[in-house]
């Protein structure tokens with residue numbers, strides 16, 4: 001391969017630029033994990049930063065607080081973004097992306113056709129580390145005041161399960177997980193999202 005061809009090759013697969021919504025919650029652990037995997041990370045604090053990125057992670061935290069901090073304009077801009085660009089929501093982020101939110105009912109972005117029940121494990125098992133299956137491979141999963149996916153629409157692919165529960169799902173360019181992949185020792189879930197971002201670019 002000539003040097004020129006090599007350069008052109010590199011230009012075809014530029015480093016993906018991934019935003020992490022950094023209004024609240026554990027956004028920094030996602031930043032570290034994405035950087036380890038070679039992505040360029042933008043901590044998104046203002047709606048206009050959504051225009052600069054190829055994909056977005058909405059981290060865990062408190063979904064009702066996210067809604068307050070986003071405000072109407074931020075919510076509308078985010079809703080537009082998730083329709084066109086790859087987005088991955090973990091825990092509170094998954095709640096924000098869902099079509100229906102229960103316990104209590106709250107607005108969702110409707111980006112993925114699932115029903116989700118907040119704080120579904122009860123207070124006794126507030127947080128836990130359990131082993132689930134991500135694409136059939138045993139994977140450590142950290143659950144913190146986690147929701148449960150109560151309904152999976154016909155267009156939704158189940159990527160991961162824990163016991164009988166779906167815990168990571170995908171519909172088109174949107175991924176959601178009820179656990180915290182940024183807090184476990186494995187990178188497979190973040191890698192799957194980066195693959196989704198690069199595949200979307202080649203469409």
Ligand code: GLN
Nearest residue numbers: 060061062063091092145
């Ligand atoms: N319990 C939180 C909520 O309902 C989610 C918890 C988390 O993101 N770790 O939004």
